Amino acid sequence: MQYRTDKKTNTELSVFALGGMRIPKDYATCKQMVLEAHKAGVNYIDTAYIYSGSEEMYGKVLEETGLRDQFYIATKLPLVLTKKSEDFDKYFNRQLERLKTDHIDYYLLHMLVSPEQLVKLQSLGLEEWIAEKRANGQIRRLGFSFHGKQEDFLKLLDIRDWDFVQLQYNYSDPNYQAGVAGMKKATELGLPVMVMEPLLGGRLADSLPAEAQEVFRKANPERSLASWGFRWLYNQPEVTLCLSGVGKPEFWRDNIATANEAFVGMVTPEERATYDKVVEILRSKTKVPCTGCAYCMPCPKGVNIPGCFSAYNARNAISHYTGTQQYMMNAAFMSENYTGAAACIACRKCERHCPQNIAIVDELKAVRKTMEPLWWRIAHKAYHGKLVQKMIKIWGGN
Numbered sequence: 201m202q203y204r205t206d207k208k209t210n211t212e213l214s215v216f217a218l219g220g221m222r223i224p225k226d227y228a229t230c231k232q233m234v235l236e237a238h239k240a241g242v243n244y245i246d247t248a249y250i251y252s253g254s255e256e257m258y259g260k261v262l263e264e265t266g267l268r269d270q271f272y273i274a275t276k277l278p279l280v281l282t283k284k285s286e287d288f289d290k291y292f293n294r295q296l297e298r299l300k301t302d303h304i305d306y307y308l309l310h311m312l313v314s315p316e317q318l319v320k321l322q323s324l325g326l327e328e329w330i331a332e333k334r335a336n337g338q339i340r341r342l343g344f345s346f347h348g349k350q351e352d353f354l355k356l357l358d359i360r361d362w363d364f365v366q367l368q369y370n371y372s373d374p375n376y377q378a379g380v381a382g383m384k385k386a387t388e389l390g391l392p393v394m395v396m397e398p399l400l401g402g403r404l405a406d407s408l409p410a411e412a413q414e415v416f417r418k419a420n421p422e423r424s425l426a427s428w429g430f431r432w433l434y435n436q437p438e439v440t441l442c443l444s445g446v447g448k449p450e451f452w453r454d455n456i457a458t459a460n461e462a463f464v465g466m467v468t469p470e471e472r473a474t475y476d477k478v479v480e481i482l483r484s485k486t487k488v489p490c491t492g493c494a495y496c497m498p499c500p501k502g503v504n505i506p507g508c509f510s511a512y513n514a515r516n517a518i519s520h521y522t523g524t525q526q527y528m529m530n531a532a533f534m535s536e537n538y539t540g541a542a543a544c545i546a547c548r549k550c551e552r553h554c555p556q557n558i559a560i561v562d563e564l565k566a567v568r569k570t571m572e573p574l575w576w577r578i579a580h581k582a583y584h585g586k587l588v589q590k591m592i593k594i595w596g597g598n
Contacts (some may be wrong), residue, residue: 201214201215201240201241201456201459202214202215202238202434202459202461202462202463203215203218203461204439204441205392205440206391206392206440207390207392208341208390208391208392209341209362211272212243212360213243213272213392213440214241214242214243214244214247214441214459215434215439215442215459216430216441216442216455216458216459216462217242217245217246217441217443217444218234218237218242218245218443218444218445218446218452219246219444219445220245220247220251220254220258220445221248221251221254221445222257222277222445222447223254223257223445223446224448224592225447227260227261228318229256229305229447229449230258230261231261231265232449233446233449233452234258234265234267235265235267236452236453237270237452238265238267238270238490240456240459241353242271242456244266244271244306244441245262245271245273246306246366246394246396246443247273247274247275247276247294247299248275248308249276249281249291249295249310252424253532255275255295255298256298258273258299259298259299260300260303263300268300268301272305273304273305273306274304274305274307274308274366275295275299275307275308276307276309276310276345277291277292277307277308277309277310278291278310279317279321280310281310282321282324285324285325285329288326288329292304296338296345297301297415302337303337303338303339303340304339305340305341306340306363306394306404307333307339307340307341307342307343308342308343308366309321309343309344310344310345312346312347312348312349312356313346313347313527313532314349314356315352315359315503316357317537318360325428330342340362341363341364343362343363343364343366343391343394344362344365344366345365345366345367345594346365346366346367347368348377348504348530348532348539349497349504349506349530350378350379350381350494350506351494351498353377353382354382354385355383357382357391359387362389362391363389363391364392364393365378365382365391365392365393365394366392366393366394366395366396367382367383367386367395367396368395368397368434369383369393369397369398370397370398370399370400370404370429370432370433371433371478371479372404372468372517372518373399373492375492375493375494376492376507376510377507377527377529379492381418384438387432387437390594392440392441392444393438393439393440394440394442395433395439395440395442395443396443398429398430398433398443398444399429399430399444399516401522403518403519403521404425404426404429405424405425405426405429406425406520407518407519407522407590408465408478409481409517409519410567411481412482413425414577415474415477415481416428416474419470419471424454424458424547426451426455427445427454427455427457428443428453428474430442430458430459431458431466431471432467432475434458434463434464435464435466435467436464437464471552482517482518483517484511485513485516485517486513486516486517487509487512487515487516488507488558488563489511489556490506490556491507492506492510494506496550496553496554496560497550499537499543499550500545500546500549501545502533502538502539502543502545503540503541503564504530504532504539504540505550505560506526507526507530507531508531508540508571509539509563509567510526510530510531511523511526511527511531511567511571512527512563512566512570512571514526515570515571527540531571531572540568540572541565541567541568541572542568544561544564544565545570546561548560549563565578589593
């Protein structure tokens with residue numbers, strides 16, 4: 201297993217880490233995964249309050265195997281459920297019970313989308329609460345997982361002194377959300393970068409367009425599609441580790457095998473050309489020729505223009521599910537600060553700055569028509585009417 205250093209605390213972390221969203225649902229298989237990962241040298245586990253059954257499963261496995269102290273545990277405060285100061289302890293204490301531990305090594309604010317959201321949490325006493333938990337050793341490091349606009353990620357890095365960040369990053373769209381610029385700034389600040397969705401939930405493997413799969417297989421018929429995805433990430437010095445929630449033995453074994461040979465510079469010039477070909481295939485299936493440069497930003501009404509186009513393109517290039525999932529994040533579905541296409545007022549300020557000369561207003565209308573059908577609008581209204589939040593509480597086991 202290869203390791204990279206969390207320079208904030210001089211901690212050695214395995215480049216591959218066990219995620220929590222898509223872990224095996226049966227105890228025996230999950231235990232097998234944890235034991236094999238430990239034997240291979242994996243030392244980081246990531247989960248979350250709202251990943252149904254995940255914290256409980258990992259807690260039970262780590263207690264029974266006696267491996268709690270062999271792993272750094274990361275879990276997350278569910279911001280979608282946190283509405284008052286009492287909620288900080290309510291959810292944190294429940295997480296300690298589920299994970300059968302007395303401390304969390306890497307604690308995250310889950311699905312942070314904007315500076316305004318953080319300021320609101322601070323008004324509830326977040327900073328005082330964190331200080332107390334740090335003082336008694338219950339929280340060792342504080343970070344956040346990001347699901348918003350790149351400009352907001354950059355602002356969040358400056359608001360307070362973080363210990364680490366977690367962001368979505370993969371070869372299909374390096375400018376998505378925090379993107380390359382966000383990752384590089386975090387690294388410049390000395391923050392370890394934990395990468396989530398390295399394979400878009402597996403969709404950069406078997407769900408790739410057939411012609412893209414053929415390009416990879418022609419370049420190296422022995423290498424898995426998943427391995428191609430991880431190698432692209434491990435090649436970059438800014439990536440501290442990659443999270444993967446894997447449910448089948450063949451998947452985690454392949455992921456571990458790739459991590460065993462991970463090093464910066466591992467991708468050859470020929471392999472870089474292969475990635476370029478695959479990305480070109482994905483882009484050929486895009487609807488809007490947006491490069492994610494963000495020259496159109498900021499929008500006077502807060503529309504996440506690059507994010508809307510990225511999700512719209514992903515829907516066509518990869519899958520309907522991928523596009524919808526990304527759009528919900530990019531439009532701040534779970535936040536009061538909606539940033540979707542419907543907020544556009546057609547002022548056309550953005551179009552004056554677009555180097556691609558995209559008819560942004562017209563394209564946003566198409567995005568809204570496709571990405572915000574009636575069910576989406578009903579669901580969005582229901583969420584802010586508290587119905588969906590109640591469902592999340594049930595899903596999270598509250």
